[in-house]
Structures are given as C-alpha cells and as structure tokens.
Amino acid sequence: MSRIEELFGSMVFGDAAMAERLPETVYKALKRTRSQGSALDRNIADTVAAAMKDWAMERGATHYSHWFQPMTGITAEKHEAFLSPSGNGGAIADFSGKELIKGEPDASSFPSGGLRVTFEARGYTAWDPTSYAFIKDDTLCIPTVFCSYNGQVLDKKTPLLRSNEALNTQALRVLKLLNPEKDVHRVFTTAGAEQEYFLIDRALWEKRPDLKYTGRTLFGARPPRGQELSDQYSGALRTRVSRYMRDLDEELWKLGIYAKTEHNEAAPSQHELAPVFTEVNIACDHNQLTMELMKKVAERHGFVCLLHEKPFRGVNGSGKHNNWSLCTDTGENLLDPGPDPSSNTRFLLFLCAVIRAVDLNQDLLRISTATAGNDNRLGGAEAPPAILSMFIGEDLCAVLDAAEHHESFDSGKPYMETGLGILPRFRKDTSDRNRTSPFAFTGNKFEFRMPGSASSVADPNVILNTIAADTLKYFADEMEKASDAAAMARRLIRHTVREHRQVLFNGNNYAPEWAVEAEKRGLLNLGSAAEAISHLTDEKNVELFARHGIFSREELVSRREIMLETYSKTIRIEALTALDMIRRDILPAVSAFSGHLTDVALKKRQLNIGCAYEVQTAGELSSLEADMAQTAQKLDLLLDSVPRTCAAQERALYYRREILSAMDALRACADKAEVLVGTEAWPYPGYGQLLFSED
Ligand code: ADP
Ligand code: MG
Numbered sequence: 001m002s003r004i005e006e007l008f009g010s011m012v013f014g015d016a017a018m019a020e021r022l023p024e025t026v027y028k029a030l031k032r033t034r035s036q037g038s039a040l041d042r043n044i045a046d047t048v049a050a051a052m053k054d055w056a057m058e059r060g061a062t063h064y065s066h067w068f069q070p071m072t073g074i075t076a077e078k079h080e081a082f083l084s085p086s087g088n089g090g091a092i093a094d095f096s097g098k099e100l101i102k103g104e105p106d107a108s109s110f111p112s113g114g115l116r117v118t119f120e121a122r123g124y125t126a127w128d129p130t131s132y133a134f135i136k137d138d139t140l141c142i143p144t145v146f147c148s149y150n151g152q153v154l155d156k157k158t159p160l161l162r163s164n165e166a167l168n169t170q171a172l173r174v175l176k177l178l179n180p181e182k183d184v185h186r187v188f189t190t191a192g193a194e195q196e197y198f199l200i201d202r203a204l205w206e207k208r209p210d211l212k213y214t215g216r217t218l219f220g221a222r223p224p225r226g227q228e229l230s231d232q233y234s235g236a237l238r239t240r241v242s243r244y245m246r247d248l249d250e251e252l253w254k255l256g257i258y259a260k261t262e263h264n265e266a267a268p269s270q271h272e273l274a275p276v277f278t279e280v281n282i283a284c285d286h287n288q289l290t291m292e293l294m295k296k297v298a299e300r301h302g303f304v305c306l307l308h309e310k311p312f313r314g315v316n317g318s319g320k321h322n323n324w325s326l327c328t329d330t331g332e333n334l335l336d337p338g339p340d341p342s343s344n345t346r347f348l349l350f351l352c353a354v355i356r357a358v359d360l361n362q363d364l365l366r367i368s369t370a371t372a373g374n375d376n377r378l379g380g381a382e383a384p385p386a387i388l389s390m391f392i393g394e395d396l397c398a399v400l401d402a403a404e405h406h407e408s409f410d411s412g413k414p415y416m417e418t419g420l421g422i423l424p425r426f427r428k429d430t431s432d433r434n435r436t437s438p439f440a441f442t443g444n445k446f447e448f449r450m451p452g453s454a455s456s457v458a459d460p461n462v463i464l465n466t467i468a469a470d471t472l473k474y475f476a477d478e479m480e481k482a483s484d485a486a487a488m489a490r491r492l493i494r495h496t497v498r499e500h501r502q503v504l505f506n507g508n509n510y511a512p513e514w515a516v517e518a519e520k521r522g523l524l525n526l527g528s529a530a531e532a533i534s535h536l537t538d539e540k541n542v543e544l545f546a547r548h549g550i551f552s553r554e555e556l557v558s559r560r561e562i563m564l565e566t567y568s569k570t571i572r573i574e575a576l577t578a579l580d581m582i583r584r585d586i587l588p589a590v591s592a593f594s595g596h597l598t599d600v601a602l603k604k605r606q607l608n609i610g611c612a613y614e615v616q617t618a619g620e621l622s623s624l625e626a627d628m629a630q631t632a633q634k635l636d637l638l639l640d641s642v643p644r645t646c647a648a649q650e651r652a653l654y655y656r657r658e659i660l661s662a663m664d665a666l667r668a669c670a671d672k673a674e675v676l677v678g679t680e681a682w683p684y685p686g687y688g689q690l691l692f693s694e695d
Pocket of ligand 1: 191274323325333445
C-alpha cells in the first residue's frame with residue numbers, strides 16, 4: 001500500500017471500518033441513512049457505539065466528544081472519558097448508544113441571540129450519522145447538531161441539513177416531472193471550499209498585539225514592495241512553507257479530507273488549499289477541521305496561520321471560494337451542460353433556477369458573507385464588490401438568448417489549439433474564467449467568491465440550497481399544473497431569461513462603472529455587513545425560510561442579533577487594541593525618537609553642524625504625535641458613547657461609521673510616523689518583515 005492509501009482516512013470511522021466491524025444489518029441501516037436520508041433506527045445505536053469505541057481505543061483514544069458548530073463559527077467539543085465505574089472500585093471502558101446519540105452541553109456560554117434564557121440553559125447535541133466520526137487528539141469526535149431544550153437551532157449544521165432536505169425534495173419533483181421514467185432517488189449539493197490563508201513567522205507575530213488580539217494588523221506602513229510584480233502567485237514554495245504544506249496534507253488525509261491543491265496566492269506569504277469536492281455537509285465539517293489543523297500544524301513549523309479576511313492593508317485579502325453544484329444519487333451533475341447545452345432542457349432549467357434564485361435573493365447571499373472581517377475585503381480591488389451579479393460566459397448567454405427567442409443555437413465553438421500534438425484536444429471551456437465575478441459559472445458548478453476566509457461555509461450553503469429549493473419549488477408547481485410539463489419547462493426557461501437577465505454580468509466587476517450600471521439595473525449594493533444583516537428578517541425572507549422549514553421567525557431573529565452583536569464586538573476589540581498600541585507603544589516610541597533627534601540637533605547646533613534632518617523630522621513627528629494623542633482621545637470618547645439601549649443594528653452602524661473612521665484616522669497618523677522613525681526604534685516588526693521572510 002502506498003503511504004497515501006495507508007494514511008487516508010486512517011483516523012475516520014468510515015465506510016471501510018463500519019463494513020468490517022458492524023453486523024451487516026446495522027451497517028446497511030447506517031448506509032441507507034447516509035445515502036437516502038432515511039431515519040435511523042435508535043435500537044442500533046448501542047451496537048454502533050460499542051464498535052466505534054473499540055475502533056477508537058485501538059487507535060489510542062481515551063475520550064469521546066460530541067463535536068458541534070455553534071454560532072461562534074468555530075467548532076466546540078466537550079470531552080468525556082470512555083469510563084464507567086465497574087462496581088468493585090475499578091473502572092471499565094464504556095460508551096453507550098445513548099451517549100453516542102445525545103449529549104447535553106451547557107448552552108449558556110454559546111451565543112443564542114436571545115433564544116435561550118439562562119434558566120433553560122440546557123442545550124442538546126444529537127448525532128449526525130451522515131458525517132463520519134473521527135479521532136483528533138486522542139478523542140473520538142462525533143459530529144452532532146446543537147439545539148436548545150425546545151428544539152430551536154443554536155448551530156450551523158442543523159440548518160444546513162434542513163436545507164439539504166428542502167433542496168432534495170424540490171429537485172426530485174422537478175426531475176420526476178421532466179422525466180418520470182428516470183430512477184433518481186436523491187439530489188444533493190456538492191461543495192469544494194478553496195481556503196486562502198497567510199503564514200507568518202511566529203516570533204514576529206508574538207510582537208504584534210493587533211495580530212494576536214484581532215487577527216489583522218491595525219497599523220503598518222506599506223513596504224516599498226507589495227504584490228505588484230505578480231511574482232508570488234503559484235511561484236516556487238519556500239522550503240519551510242513547503243514542509244508545512246506536506247505536513248498539513250498528511251494530517252488532513254488522516255481525517256479523510258481530500259486536500260489536493262496547495263499553491264502560493266497573489267499576496268506575499270499568502271497561500272491556498274483546495275480540497276476535492278464532496279457532499280456539502282461533509283465539505284463544511286472538513287473545512288472546519290481544515291482551518292483548525294492549519295493553525296495547529298503552523299505551530300509545529302514556527303508559523304502562525306492567519307485566516308482573517310484582510311490581515312494586511314494594501315495587499316490582497318483572503319476569501320473562501322465556495323464551489324457548489326447539484327448531484328444525483330445516480331452520479332449525474334445537474335449543472336453539467338453536456339456536449340450540447342442548447343438542447344439540454346434539464347441543464348437549462350437548473351441553470352435558470354440558480355439565475356432566478358440569485359436575482360431574487362441577492363440580499364441573502366450578501367448576508368451569508370457579512371462579517372466585520374469580510375467588510376475589509378469585499379469591494380476592495382482584489383475581491384468581488386458587495387453587489388451580487390452572475391457570470392455565465394458569452395457562450396451560455398448566447399444559448400439563453402436563443403432559448404428566449406425560440407431560435408436554434410449554433411455554437412460553432414472551435415477546438416482549443418494548443419499547437420502541441422501530444423496534448424489531447426479539448427473543447428474551449430463553455431465559460432471563459434472571469435476572476436472578478438462574485439458568482440461565476442465555471443464549467444459545471446458555480447463558484448461563489450464572496451465568502452470570507454475565516455467563516456464557516458455552512459452559512460452560504462444554507463442560503464444557496466434554500467434559494468435554489470425555492471425556485472425549484474416554483475418551477476415544479478408550474479410544471480405540475482401544466483398539461484405538458486416539458487413544454488412548461490421550456491417556457492420557464494424563456495421566462496427566467498427575460499425576467500432575471502439583469503443579474504447576469506460578464507464584464508469587469510472591479511470597474512467603478514459597474515457600480516453605476518448595477519444601480520441602473522436595480523441590483524442591491526449593501527456596502528457593509530452592518531447594513532446587510534438586518535435584512536435577514538425582512539418579511540420575504542421570514543416567509544422563504546418558513547416555507548421550507550429551515551428557520552422559524554424566532555430563529556432568524558436570533559441569528560440576526562448574533563451577527564450584529566458579533567460585528568460590533570469585533571470592532572470594539574479592534575478599537576481597544578488600537579488604543580492600547582497607540583498609548584503604550586507607539587506614542588512613547590515616537591516621543592522617544594523625536595526626543596533623541598532633538599538632543600542630537602541641540603548638540604550639533606552647539607558645534608555649528610547642520611541639523612536640518614533632525615529638526616525637520618522631530619517637527620513632523622511632534623505634530624503627528626499631537627494628532628495621534630488627540631485622535632486617541634476622540635476614539636476613547638466615542639467608545640464611551642456607544643448607544644446601548646438601541647437596536648443592535650443601530651449599534652453596528654455606529655461602530656461602522658464612528659469607530660472605524662476614528663481608527664482609520666489614528667492609523668493614518670501612525671503609519672506616517674512609522675516611516676519617519678528608525679527601524680530599531682519602532683516597537684513592532686513592520687510589513688516588510690512580516691510579509692517577506694525568506695527561509
Ligand atoms: P480554480 O477555481 O482554482 O480554477 P478548480 O476548477 O480546479 O479551481 O476547482 C476548484 C474547486 O472546485 C475544487 O475544490 C474542486 O473540488 C471544486 N469542484 C469541482 N467540481 C465541483 C462540483 N461539481 N461541485 C462542487 N465543487 C466542485
Ligand atoms: Mg477558485
């Protein structure tokens with residue numbers, strides 16, 4: 001066996017381990033749950049638990065933990081030993097079916113947005129048998145959902161599973177109506193999340209309170225060189241980075257995560273990891289584990305892994321491209337155009353379902369990526385703008401135009417001429433890549449590029465699944481009513497192209513003209529998370545989520561509150577960190593350095609030596625110093641006058657407008673001072689050092 005075969009999935013209680021260790025009836029029951037979504041018989045839980053425990057203990061595990069994804073966006077665990085008193089003062093290793101199926105962590109320390117009052121602090125975790133258990137740090141981790149005493153969701157996994165169900169139901173209806181003979185039993189979403197990140201030397205990171213407390217630099221003058229030479233993207237890996245990536249790959253493979261591609265990204269010290277796509281629920285679990293391991297493995301290599309969306313101003317930020325498609329249990333990709341998309345009604349119908357869904361729900365897609373961190377990135381010159389539009393390429397646009405006007409379509413598409421006889425001939429991609437689009441069709445899947453690098457991909461996928469399910473429901477309803485379902489499908493395609501063409505845009509999304517054009521088209525432009533989030537509870541959205549059983553009104557309100565409070569708290573921590581750095585390190589350093597220059601100038605003057613540099617620099621620094629002290633005081637006052645009794649959105653807007661602009665003013669002074677103060681006298685390692693370490 002090769003090393004990779006030996007490692008891959010070795011720490012996962014996956015299909016092979018189950019087949020080997022479970023009685024056949026139990027194995028088959030579990031498999032049915034996984035492949036068809038059928039409910040699991042509770043009586044088999046004891047058998048599964050015992051097999052899992054033996055398997056885990058053979059691999060050194062001593063504890064088990066329900067592993068869940070609360071609204072903090074990271075994962076949570078509560079470890080319990082595999083232990084029961086044996087009755088004679090000793091202990092036996094034990095793990096029951098009940099313990100596998102249900103846990104009761106205290107929910108009061110997790111965000112609930114008002115759903116759970118403290119006297120009902122109990123929360124429940126429940127086993128998700130569609131995702132495999134795995135061993136991490138000598139602990140058997142069992143993927144679970146997390147809800148309150150009366151079943152309200154407190155996590156990110158439950159709505160994702162619910163949205164999968166909704167999508168499955170509606171997509172199956174459409175498929176049956178299109179082709180009643182076809183034997184499809186299940187439709188599910190596939191996702192592949194490309195993860196961008198920065199690797200920074202740990203010793204340097206230690207010296208930066210901003211990186212430590214907030215994940216991003218709050219100060220830092222631009223170095224003479226950034227990414228303008230475009231020499232970093234997919235360039236040769238530094239030795240230490242390459243060792244890190246190998247190590248990370250192995251750790252991920254052990255957990256059955258298909259880490260496949262690792263390369264350098266556009267910014268210095270920025271990299272990307274792309275997994276092979278899988279079912280969306282697993283893809284989300286895997287992305288959470290990937291982020292956790294990225295950080296952990298970095299420690300072993302003297303690095304810190306930064307997952308923040310914009311750790312450094314002036315160079316690219318990090319996103320998480322969410323590749324998304326629809327697949328059947330018969331192995332067909334419903335977004336695959338096939339050799340002749342123009343006569344592929346099924347493909348065109350599903351494509352149109354996504355077009356309509358995106359156009360009608362621009363707000364929800366925007367909200368699914370709305371965090372304080374991602375606000376630093378969206379709309380920057382490297383990331384898509386906050387305006388939702390879709391790229392489908394000229395070819396598909398032509399196909400849709402033809403469909404709209406009942407015309408036949410002749411692609412006349414040429415073969416790609418590589419000029420190299422040894423390469424296989426392949427047709428030009430149906431869609432040329434457009435890197436600036438927030439939502440691009442890339443051959444047989446959509447790539448949603450707005451999500452930030454630090455967030456869970458559950459949120460965008462819940463939205464994608466739900467809005468797609470909703471349009472598929474509308475399509476299925478119409479087709480059911482019609483005498484000829486196929487003819488109705490073609491009508492729905494034409495209708496969608498006509499009504500929702502406005503959301504299609506193949507041009508440059510970074511161009512300022514696009515914002516103007518988008519406004520003319522009536523597309524939404526929710527510039528900041530603070531503005532976007534409150535739309536979550538707009539009546540249309542409350543109804544949409546209720547229609548598909550994803551969120552109740554209370555659950556949506558709680559999510560809105562958590563998102564807004566997290567936004568405000570994030571900025572508050574940043575502001576306090578900035579103040580701390582200014583007052584305790586930056587101002588004293590500037591004062592000391594200008595004092596030093598003044599001393600030198602006085603001495604030089606006594607000797608009648610020119611001291612223009614010292615005098616001028618000390619003057620500039622003193623005036624920056626005064627500005628900084630004054631702006632810091634203003635920021636302090638602003639922090640004291642945060643409106644407390646108002647709605648959460650008003651507070652978030654206050655943080656965005658007042659606090660962030662005062663922080664910006666503070667940064668402007670500090671960054672000017674940084675380039676005037678001697679390197680040795682500046683209290684922190686600068687951008688040049690952080691981004692361009694060479695080993
Ligand atoms: P890039 O966007 O960097 O050019 P690729 O086209 O290689 O990258 O694919 C990027 C990601 O898309 C990978 O993580 C891949 O697994 C994922 N992907 C490919 N096909 C699908 C699909 N049908 N569904 C979901 N994700 C997919
Ligand atoms: Mg990509």
